[in-house]
Amino acid sequence: MRRRIACLVLMACLLLTTGCWNRAELNDLRITVAGGIDRVGDKWEISYQTIIPSSMASGTGGSAGMSSQPAIYVFSMVSDTIFGARMKSNLEASRKLYVAHAKVIVVGREAAERGLGELVDLFLRNSESRETVELLLTDGTAKDLLKKMVPPEKLPGASYSDIMGKESRFISIFPKKTIFDLALSLHSDAKSIGIPVATFVGEDTEENKEKLHSLDVLKETSPPLSLRLTRLGVFSGDRLTGYLSGRESMGLSWLTDQVKGTELSFPCPQAKNKHNSIIITSAKTKLRPVHAGTHYTMLVNVKLNGNLMESTCSKDLSKPEVIREMEKSIEAEVRDQMSTGWDAVRQMGIDVTGYADIIHRSFPKEWRKMQATWPEQFKRMDIQVQVKATIRRPGLIQKTIQLMK
Known part of the structure; x- marks a missing residue:
C-alpha cells in the first residue's frame, strides 16, 4: 500500500514539472555585442550592434575572414524611454533582441551631459541586462561610433572592451568603469566618477570616415583612422561636467x-x-x-x-x-x-x-x-x-x- 501511495506522489510531481516552457532558441535571437545611448531632443536614441551569424561563420575566431559581408548590423530606435526604444526594435528586427552578451555601452556626448540616471535604473531593474557592462564615452554620437569598423577585428563592440581591458592592465591611464561602478558612485559621498573617452584619430576626412563604415578597411595595412582612448570624462552625479587629459x-x-x-x-x-x-x-x-x-x-x-x-x-x-x-x-x-x-x-x-x-x-x-x-x-x-x-x-x-x- 505504501509503495502505491509513493508512486502516486511521484506521478503527481511529474505532472507539476513544466519543463523548458520559456526556452529561447538560438536561431530566434539577435545577439547584441555593444549598445549606444544618444539624445535626440527630449527623446532617447538607442543603437544596437548585433552579430550576423552567417558572416561570422565564414571567418575564424572573430578575426578578419574572407567574407564580403560585415559581421555586424547596426540599427537605432527612438523613444521616450530607453526600454521603450528597445521594444520598438521588434518593428525592424526579425529576431528577438538579446542583450545579455553586450560588453560595452557607448554614450554620446549629449546624452552624457543630460544625465545617465535612467540608464543605471534600467540595468539595475532589468534581470536580463548585466551591470558588469563597461562604459565608453565618445565626443560625437554613439550611433556613429558603433557603425565604424575597428581593424583587424570583425566585431567592433568586442574590440572596445578588449582595448579598455588591456589599457587598465598595462597602462592604467584610463581605468575601465562599468554600470555597477556608476551606480556605486551615485550613492557615494563623492558622487563622481571618471569614464574613458574614445576618439578616432588620424586624417579626419569624409572619405576616410566612409571607409570605416565598410568592410574594405579590414583589408588595408594601415587604417586611415584608428580608435584610441584619449581622455577621461568626469561626471558629477550622473552628468558629464568636464575632462582630464x-x-x-x-x-x-x-x-x-x-x-x-x-x-x-x-x-x-x-x-x-x-x-x-x-x-x-x-x-x-x-x-x-x-x-x-x-x-x-x-x-x-x-x-x-x-x-x-x-x-x-x-x-x-x-x-x-x-x-x-x-x-x-x-x-x-x-x-x-x-x-x-x-x-x-x-x-x-x-x-x-x-x-x-x-x-x-x-x-x-x-x-x-x-x-x-x-x-x-x-x-x-x-x-x-x-x-x-x-x-x-x-x-x-x-x-x-x-x-x-
Whole structure:
C-alpha cells in the first residue's frame, strides 16, 4: 500500500514539472555585442550592434575572414524611454533582441551631459541586462561610433572592451568603469566618477570616415583612422561636467590606487635630456586623512616596484648608488604626475578621487557637519605625497650602450 501511495506522489510531481516552457532558441535571437545611448531632443536614441551569424561563420575566431559581408548590423530606435526604444526594435528586427552578451555601452556626448540616471535604473531593474557592462564615452554620437569598423577585428563592440581591458592592465591611464561602478558612485559621498573617452584619430576626412563604415578597411595595412582612448570624462552625479587629459588622469590613477601596471619614462639623474623607461610591475597607494579644525589633508603613500626596460644614461648600473639615483628620478616623476592630476580635479571642484568616502569613514561625526559644504571643502583640501620606488631588475646588461661606447 505504501509503495502505491509513493508512486502516486511521484506521478503527481511529474505532472507539476513544466519543463523548458520559456526556452529561447538560438536561431530566434539577435545577439547584441555593444549598445549606444544618444539624445535626440527630449527623446532617447538607442543603437544596437548585433552579430550576423552567417558572416561570422565564414571567418575564424572573430578575426578578419574572407567574407564580403560585415559581421555586424547596426540599427537605432527612438523613444521616450530607453526600454521603450528597445521594444520598438521588434518593428525592424526579425529576431528577438538579446542583450545579455553586450560588453560595452557607448554614450554620446549629449546624452552624457543630460544625465545617465535612467540608464543605471534600467540595468539595475532589468534581470536580463548585466551591470558588469563597461562604459565608453565618445565626443560625437554613439550611433556613429558603433557603425565604424575597428581593424583587424570583425566585431567592433568586442574590440572596445578588449582595448579598455588591456589599457587598465598595462597602462592604467584610463581605468575601465562599468554600470555597477556608476551606480556605486551615485550613492557615494563623492558622487563622481571618471569614464574613458574614445576618439578616432588620424586624417579626419569624409572619405576616410566612409571607409570605416565598410568592410574594405579590414583589408588595408594601415587604417586611415584608428580608435584610441584619449581622455577621461568626469561626471558629477550622473552628468558629464568636464575632462582630464592623459597626464592628469594618470595622476588621478596614482591618487586613487588604480595603477595595476604602466610604463614610466623618467630623465637621467645627470642628463635631463636623456630618458629611461621602466615598467611598473606592482604599485600600492595608501590613503590616510588628517584634519586640523575644518581643514583636511590627505596623506598619500605610494610604493611601487618595476623593471628597467631601457636606459640611455652613461652610468654603470651595477653600482647601487646609480640605481638609487634612478629610483629618486622615478619618485620625482610620480609626484609630478600626482600633483598635475590633483591640481586639475581640485580646480574643477569635483571629488572624482572619492576622498569624501574615506573622510566619512574616518571621521563620521565631523562628516555630518561638513557634508553639505563638501565641494568647497574639497577645493581647499591639500595632499602630502610620499613615494618609494624600487627597481627590482635592471636588465640583462649592467652597463649601458652609452657607457660601453
